[in-house]
Amino acid sequence: MADYRKAYWQANLVLIFALLGVWFLTSIVFSILLVEPLNAIQLGGIPFGFWMAQQGSIYIFVALVFVYAIRMDKLDQKYGGTIQPQNSAPESDKEVSNILQK
Amino acid sequence: MSIELWTAILACLSFAGYVYLGWRFRVKSVRGFFVADQSVPALANGVATAADWMSAASFISMAGLISFLGYDGSIYILGWTGGYVLLALLVAPYLRKCAKYTIPDFIGDRYDSDAVRMAAAQATIFVSVIYIAGQVRGIGIVFSRFLQVDISIGVTIGLVLIAFFTILGGMKSITWTQVAQYCVLIVAYLIPAFALSALLTNIFIPQLGFTFSDILERLNGLQSELGFAEYTQPFHSRSMIDVLAITLTLMIGTAGLPHIVVRTFTVPNVRAARFSVAWALLFIAILYTTAPALAGFARYNLVQSLQGKTAPQIQQLDWTSKWENTGLLTLEDKDGDGFLRFTPDEQTNEITIDQDIIVLSTPEVANLSPMLVGLVAVGGLAAAISTASGLLLVIASSMSHDIWYRIINPDSRESHRLTASRVTVGLAIAIAGYFGINPPGFVAQTVAFAFGLASASLFPAIILGIFDKRANGQGAIAGMLVGLLFTTYYIIGANYYDVPTWVLGISPEGIGVVGMALNLVTAVGVSRLTAPPSEQVSAMVDDLRMP
Numbered sequence: 001m002a003d004y005r006k007a008y009w010q011a012n013l014v015l016i017f018a019l020l021g022v023w024f025l026t027s028i029v030f031s032i033l034l035v036e037p038l039n040a041i042q043l044g045g046i047p048f049g050f051w052m053a054q055q056g057s058i059y060i061f062v063a064l065v066f067v068y069a070i071r072m073d074k075l076d077q078k079y080g081g082t083i084q085p086q087n088s089a090p091e092s093d094k095e096v097s098n099i100l101q102k
Numbered sequence: 103m104s105i106e107l108w109t110a111i112l113a114c115l116s117f118a119g120y121v122y123l124g125w126r127f128r129v130k131s132v133r134g135f136f137v138a139d140q141s142v143p144a145l146a147n148g149v150a151t152a153a154d155w156m157s158a159a160s161f162i163s164m165a166g167l168i169s170f171l172g173y174d175g176s177i178y179i180l181g182w183t184g185g186y187v188l189l190a191l192l193v194a195p196y197l198r199k200c201a202k203y204t205i206p207d208f209i210g211d212r213y214d215s216d217a218v219r220m221a222a223a224q225a226t227i228f229v230s231v232i233y234i235a236g237q238v239r240g241i242g243i244v245f246s247r248f249l250q251v252d253i254s255i256g257v258t259i260g261l262v263l264i265a266f267f268t269i270l271g272g273m274k275s276i277t278w279t280q281v282a283q284y285c286v287l288i289v290a291y292l293i294p295a296f297a298l299s300a301l302l303t304n305i306f307i308p309q310l311g312f313t314f315s316d317i318l319e320r321l322n323g324l325q326s327e328l329g330f331a332e333y334t335q336p337f338h339s340r341s342m343i344d345v346l347a348i349t350l351t352l353m354i355g356t357a358g359l360p361h362i363v364v365r366t367f368t369v370p371n372v373r374a375a376r377f378s379v380a381w382a383l384l385f386i387a388i389l390y391t392t393a394p395a396l397a398g399f400a401r402y403n404l405v406q407s408l409q410g411k412t413a414p415q416i417q418q419l420d421w422t423s424k425w426e427n428t429g430l431l432t433l434e435d436k437d438g439d440g441f442l443r444f445t446p447d448e449q450t451n452e453i454t455i456d457q458d459i460i461v462l463s464t465p466e467v468a469n470l471s472p473m474l475v476g477l478v479a480v481g482g483l484a485a486a487i488s489t490a491s492g493l494l495l496v497i498a499s500s501m502s503h504d505i506w507y508r509i510i511n512p513d514s515r516e517s518h519r520l521t522a523s524r525v526t527v528g529l530a531i532a533i534a535g536y537f538g539i540n541p542p543g544f545v546a547q548t549v550a551f552a553f554g555l556a557s558a559s560l561f562p563a564i565i566l567g568i569f570d571k572r573a574n575g576q577g578a579i580a581g582m583l584v585g586l587l588f589t590t591y592y593i594i595g596a597n598y599y600d601v602p603t604w605v606l607g608i609s610p611e612g613i614g615v616v617g618m619a620l621n622l623v624t625a626v627g628v629s630r631l632t633a634p635p636s637e638q639v640s641a642m643v644d645d646l647r648m649p
Contacts, residue, residue: 005644005647005648008648009647012647016191016192019187019191020187020191023184023187027180027184027349027353028346028349028350031176031180032176032180032342032345032346032349033342033346035173035336036336039334039336043313044313044314044315045313045314045315045316045317045318045319046312046313046318046334047318047334049336050173050176050318050334050336051313053173053176053179053180053336054168054173054175054176054179054394055309055312055313055391055394057179057180057183057184058179058180058183058387058390058391059387059391061183061184061186061187061383061387062380062383062384062387064187064190064191065186065187065190065191065376065379065380065383066380066384068190068191068376068380069190069373069376069377069379069380072195072373072376072649073373076373076649
């Protein structure tokens with residue numbers, strides 16, 4: 001595999017691990033494993049651990065997937081010139097080339 | 103006008119809309135039929151995925167289920183949203199890059215083996231058939247409750263409608279009808295939730311009312327008075343390890359469910375695949391953050407309006423008499439003291455409530471007009487129809503594309519393949535109709551099986567196919583076998599043969615995550631002990647990693 005491809009894939013993996021770390025922390029650690037101690041804290045009228053499990057985690061999930069899509073856009077642009085020349089074409093041309101490949 | 107009339111009018115209007123969209127987007131090519139010409143914009147695909155995902159169970163039963171389970175109901179909220187993070191980061195972009203028609207298509211090509219393809223196709227069909235029985239049943243139930251039509255007639259009406267646009271336009275028609283169905287179902291869900299939130303907390307937005315009012319505190323107080331566990335008290339019906347295992351199984355299963363994963367094949371490129379999952383989760387989150395709020399409100403309202411009242415007082419409430427007739431609510435003064443008591447003890451409890459009432463009765467509880475009650479019914483129909491149509495397409499494409507075309511008859515012409523696809527949709531509809539009208543008794547347990555199976559078989563095969571270049575056909579087969587056999591053995595043993603839940607007390611619903619771990623370990627190990635995959639496969643993996 002060429003170096004730039006490797007670098008792109010490495011950068012992608014680092015991003016995935018970082019985001020999955022947040023995913024694990026909010027949904028598993030805060031919402032389940034530590035829910036009892038966290039319930040001692042009140043947020044508005046609701047125990048914090050309970051709120052994380054039924055509200056907070058979902059908002060964080062939504063943020064995570066958008067962050068991934070946006071960060072990957074940046075990564076695509078950064079490596080865009082070097083990876084697969086036909087894919088650095090504008091969006092509309094890319095669609096055409098995708099269709100032609102089928 | 104009466105509720106029945108409004109429901110009938112709104113149902114007819116929405117059905118006419120779906121039929122129009124089905125006709126408008128009819129297709130003539132295999133690519134149109136299976137992947138909507140890969141031309142669905144990311145945002146529209148996100149909306150369609152949300153409708154595909156939110157089934158009759160999400161719409162009708164989930165809030166009710168949570169309102170009876172309190173904190174322990176979080177497994178559904180977390181499990182059925184957290185899976186989309188896995189789908190977005192680990193699955194969707196790479197599968198879109200491969201540009202296949204189905205999951206078995208990807209798995210079969212990646213592992214370069216028809217045996218693996220066949221195993222994946224069968225797992226896909228099995229998971230989807232289990233799932234669709236519940237959806238079709240949901241259509242029948244909504245019809246029977248709101249229009250007093252026999253369940254089998256309701257099922258037939260729903261299936262004829264689905265058959266029309268699925269056979270005509272495949273994935274393309276399904277996509278655009280799902281977009282319409284999402285709009286119907288989300289409006290139908292939110293209006294009563296907003297009204298109930300304003301009524302009980304004086305805050306219009308349910309998520310805010312749930313968080314910033316004192317309703318949960320009052321609810322916890324009421325629950326303790328009646329002898330129930332506090333609503334926010336964790337782990338009173340399941341242990342922590344069980345909650346953890348079920349949540350993970352639902353998450354992983356979600357990211358491996360065929361009818362969700364195939365939606366990522368329909369967008370124009372990898373970038374659109376990433377954004378379409380993001381939009382999907384956003385649109386799902388709108389309903390999934392409302393549901394726990396609705397659950398809390400409904401629980402409070404129920405406990406508060408029933409407690410300490412005499413039997414005639416309760417029977418005078420508008421909604422109790424109506425739901426008592428449907429058999430979903432039973433009131434029985436067991437000790438004959440003239441009061442109806444709601445308690446956690448089955449022996450002395452005098453009020454029995456089916457979880458499905460919670461959502462279906464909210465508009466009446468919140469004193470909304472009959473039109474809005476009808477709208478909730480139509481929303482339930484939209485949720486069931488959208489999920490059923492997505493599932494039907496997956497069943498049909500596995501039968502016609504993966505098994506018939508790729509394995510049995512690879513030389514067939516495109517026109518024959520298109521006909522075969524339309525015929526298999528018809529076949530799948532017949533199977534779904536049979537199970538909808540004669541529901542097998544094991545449906546409730548088998549839904550757990552669907553998630554367990556998807557997480558123990560399809561998910562690891564997909565993930566290793568992308569992230570482990572060394573994974574080969576032998577490893578994939580061995581992994582799937584071990585994962586499937588273990589999960590099936592555990593679920594069937596616990597449900598039918600009273601085998602104790604010997605793995606850390608994990609219930610059958612949560613065993614899929616253990617099956618997945620066994621699958622991963624086996625597949626990685628066996629792959630390392632056998633010959634590496636061919637140059638060609640290696641190049642395919644390199645290629646799918648680049649956008």
